[in-house]
Amino acid sequence: MSFMQKVRDGLRRLMVGRRGPDELSLALLVAGVVLSMLSSITRIGLFYLVSLVAYGFSIYRMFSRRIEKRYAENVKFLTFWRGWRSSLKQFINRAKNMRKYKYYKCPQCHAWLRLPRKVGEVTVTCGKCHSSFKQKA
Numbered sequence: 001m002s003f004m005q006k007v008r009d010g011l012r013r014l015m016v017g018r019r020g021p022d023e024l025s026l027a028l029l030v031a032g033v034v035l036s037m038l039s040s041i042t043r044i045g046l047f048y049l050v051s052l053v054a055y056g057f058s059i060y061r062m063f064s065r066r067i068e069k070r071y072a073e074n075v076k077f078l079t080f081w082r083g084w085r086s087s088l089k090q091f092i093n094r095a096k097n098m099r100k101y102k103y104y105k106c107p108q109c110h111a112w113l114r115l116p117r118k119v120g121e122v123t124v125t126c127g128k129c130h131s132s133f134k135q136k137a
């Protein structure tokens, strides 16, 4: 058995019953790298301390044997992350099209709506809650 095979077998045995890296663990590693870079740029020690906590929690999660708990944490993180990413995409999209459209929220359900600019005052029906109201654009 070669040295690399021994290492691979050892790692496989070590990871039995453990989940290994998931999205939350990888996000924590990335956050740790970003924070340690911030700490070396700004010389603020708190960033370094928080980055160590992020690394530590990430490694703890990868080697934890409580798979169900780690899975539930990861699902929570993914739900939060997808919501945040979608809000960010919508914000960027609105900023891109600000010259062509006027954006506003439905007074009933607060959904984002848009009207082409310079159409004057029109009666708008919300696509989500079907309430009608007048809006200037």
Ligand SMILES: [Zn+2]
Pocket: 106, 107, 108, 109, 110, 111, 126, 127, 128, 129, 130, 131
């Ligand atoms: Zn609505």
